[in-house]
Amino acid sequence: MRSIRKRARELGxxxxxxxxxxxxxxxxxxxxxxxxxxxxxxxxxxxxxxxxLPHPDNVYQNKxxxxxxxxxxxxxxxxxxxxxxxxxxxxxxxxxxTLCVPRAAEAVLDWVLALPGNETAxxxxxxxxxxxxxxxxxxxxxxxxxxxIGGAIDAATGGPVEEGSVGAGTGTMAFGWKGGIGTSxxxxxxxxxxxxxxxxxxxxFGGILQVLGLPVGRSLGRYYLKGGLDTGDADGSIMIIAATxxxxxxxxxxxxxxxxxxxxxxxxxxxxxxxxxxxxxxxVADDVRRTPDRRRALSSMAALxxxxxxxxxxxxIEATEEAVLNSLFKAETIIGHNGFVGEALPLDRLMRLIExxxxxxxxxxxxxxxxxxxPTL
Numbered sequence: 001m002r003s004i005r006k007r008a009r010e011l012g013x014x015x016x017x018x019x020x021x022x023x024x025x026x027x028x029x030x031x032x033x034x035x036x037x038x039x040x041x042x043x044x045x046x047x048x049x050x051x052x053l054p055h056p057d058n059v060y061q062n063k064x065x066x067x068x069x070x071x072x073x074x075x076x077x078x079x080x081x082x083x084x085x086x087x088x089x090x091x092x093x094x095x096x097x098t099l100c101v102p103r104a105a106e107a108v109l110d111w112v113l114a115l116p117g118n119e120t121a122x123x124x125x126x127x128x129x130x131x132x133x134x135x136x137x138x139x140x141x142x143x144x145x146x147x148x149i150g151g152a153i154d155a156a157t158g159g160p161v162e163e164g165s166v167g168a169g170t171g172t173m174a175f176g177w178k179g180g181i182g183t184s185x186x187x188x189x190x191x192x193x194x195x196x197x198x199x200x201x202x203x204x205f206g207g208i209l210q211v212l213g214l215p216v217g218r219s220l221g222r223y224y225l226k227g228g229l230d231t232g233d234a235d236g237s238i239m240i241i242a243a244t245x246x247x248x249x250x251x252x253x254x255x256x257x258x259x260x261x262x263x264x265x266x267x268x269x270x271x272x273x274x275x276x277x278x279x280x281x282x283x284v285a286d287d288v289r290r291t292p293d294r295r296r297a298l299s300s301m302a303a304l305x306x307x308x309x310x311x312x313x314x315x316x317i318e319a320t321e322e323a324v325l326n327s328l329f330k331a332e333t334i335i336g337h338n339g340f341v342g343e344a345l346p347l348d349r350l351m352r353l354i355e356x357x358x359x360x361x362x363x364x365x366x367x368x369x370x371x372x373x374x375p376t377l
Contacts, residue, residue, distance in 0.1 A: 005164065005332060005344070008325040011351060013211060015266070015325070016318030018311075021185035024322075025161040026198030028185035029243040029284060031055050034200065035156030036167030036181070037148055044138035046336040049096040049104060049149045050167035050181055052200060052241050053156040054089060055284055060112050060121065063088040063290040066282040067254025071261045071269075075237050075276020076101050079127035087250025088290055089282055091126050092153050095168035095202045095239050098132040100144045107149035129278060131204035131237035133171030136336030161200070164330030168239075171336060172204035174328055175268065176222035176233060178342040179203035182327025186315035188246075193308060195246035197315035199260060203327040205277065206234035207270035211325065211354060217268060219353050220346070224270050235274030238264065238324075242316055247285035249303040257281035259313040263320030281316070 008014070009024060021028025033053040040046055054064045066089040068080055078101055083089060091112050094104040108126035112118060133139060152167070161183045163169075169180030185198040207224050209217030217223040224234040240260045248256065257279040264277065271277055287302045294301060333344040 005330050005347065007163070008322055008329050011347065013325065013354070015212065015321045016186070018186040018188070018315055018318055021187055021196055021198065023160055024185055025183040026052065026185065026200040026241065026243050027158045027161055029196045029198040029245050031158060032198065032243045032284060033156035033158050034161045035152040036162060037144070037152035038166050038170050039143055040170065041143065044337040045141060045143045046137040046171035046334055047097050047133055047143055048167045048170040049094055049144060049152050050169070050202065051152045051156045052093040053153070054243070054282055058115050058117050059092065060090045060115065060118050060124065061292060063090045064282045064284060065248065065250040065253055065288050065290065066280060067250050067257045069254060069257035069261060069279045071264070071277030072271045072273070072275045074274050075130065075278055077129050077278050078105050079125045082125040083127065083280065089127055091124060092156065093127045093129065093241055093280065094149060095129045096144060096149065097137060097139055097171065098130045099139050099142050101128050101130050103142065103144055103146050104128040104149050107146040107153065110146055111150055111153050129239040131172055131202055131239060131276070133204065135173060135340050136334055136342045137171035138337045163326050165332050165334055168202045169327060169331070172202065173236065173342055174203040174205055175207060175209040175217050177328060177345040178331040178333060180327045180331040182323040182325065182330065184319040184322035184326060186319045188311045188315060192311050193246060195244060195312065197242060197244045197312055197319055199316065199319040199323045200241045201320065201323045201327055202239040203324055205236035205238045205269055205275050206272065208268040210266065210268035211350065214354060214357050215268070216350055216353050220349060232274060234270035234272035237276035240264065240279040240320060242279065242281040244281070244283050244312060245285050246283060246312055247287040247303050248283045248309070249288070252304070252306070252309055253281040253283060255309070256312060256316050259316040260320040263317040264324060266317070266321045267324045
């Protein structure tokens with residue numbers, strides 16, 4: 001059953017200045033596909049996996065340029081060093097829970113090695129990210145299998161992306177509330193290239209929740225360092241996946257990945273010592289796709305110059321901020337391992353706080369306008 005909770009934009013919360021794509025999702029970057037595996041069993045299994053497929057062709061043969069950025073490195077991002085070193089991705093990206101990373105990597109290997117054209121492959125770099133869902137999920141059971149995760153890879157497709165307590169976000173928490181999967185996109189004006197940037201997040205971290213700059217986490221009574229104590233509530237992780245159809249080099253994709261962390265900061269993330277904050281950015285543009293022929297060529301591929309990338313930075317910041325909010329807004333309350341309750345963010349209370357703040361600002365602006373209109377005697 002689909003969640004009846006609303007996305008941020010449906011409630012009038014629209015960060016930034018750039019327009020979204022038609023779906024306001026990472027799949028607005030054609031031909032990116034997303035697939036989910038959600039596993040809810042008994043009283044204690046609340047977990048899953050989410051797959052991001054850069055394109056439906058053989059990704060191993062037709063690699064995509066990519067870059068990576070790390071906010072705080074308390075995480076297990078399989079395949080990260082090869083992305084940093086070679087600047088490319090050759091497999092689907094899988095997000096899951098911490099202890100199922102090896103099984104997700106095995107699923108990716110099985111999937112890639114079985115593709116026609118890969119019969120002679122003897123090395124594959126699976127890309128698997130994670131966050132720890134051990135509060136809601138009995139993570140030590142390692143409930144996911146390679147076959148199950150492989151089904152999510154097969155199911156990855158374009159179109160609307162389900163958000164909230166689904167896939168790799170089934171058992172996650174963020175800012176003390178139920179976290180999950182969130183996505184958003186931005187479109188660059190046509191005169192600046194007309195490119196798209198899409199972001200998908202798996203939110204499972206802490207801090208002081210901010211919505212449009214308003215510290216709503218503090219007002220709602222759940223925030224890091226409440227009472228002057230560090231109880232580890234800012235620990236956790238987030239995986240941020242950014243896709244674009246702009247023809248970017250791997251160097252500029254790493255720069256784009258870093259900008260997503262700025263969007264994360266806008267939501268109030270603390271980037272704590274026990275948090276794994278990772279961002280991967282890749283380009284699906286045909287001009288920079290690393291086909292077998294291009295990988296053997298000595299000439300460089302046509303990439304967007306540095307001077308054209310600033311609007312994409314803005315798009316990445318805005319889309320990340322909104323994707324994080326969507327992961328919270330769409331997430332539903334889940335009761336899990338040892339009776340732990342992952343409570344959904346109370347949207348009614350949050351919207352009252354935002355409306356009250358808007359009312360105060362309007363009243364202040366009106367009074368200032370009136371004061372300027374009255375001549376000083």
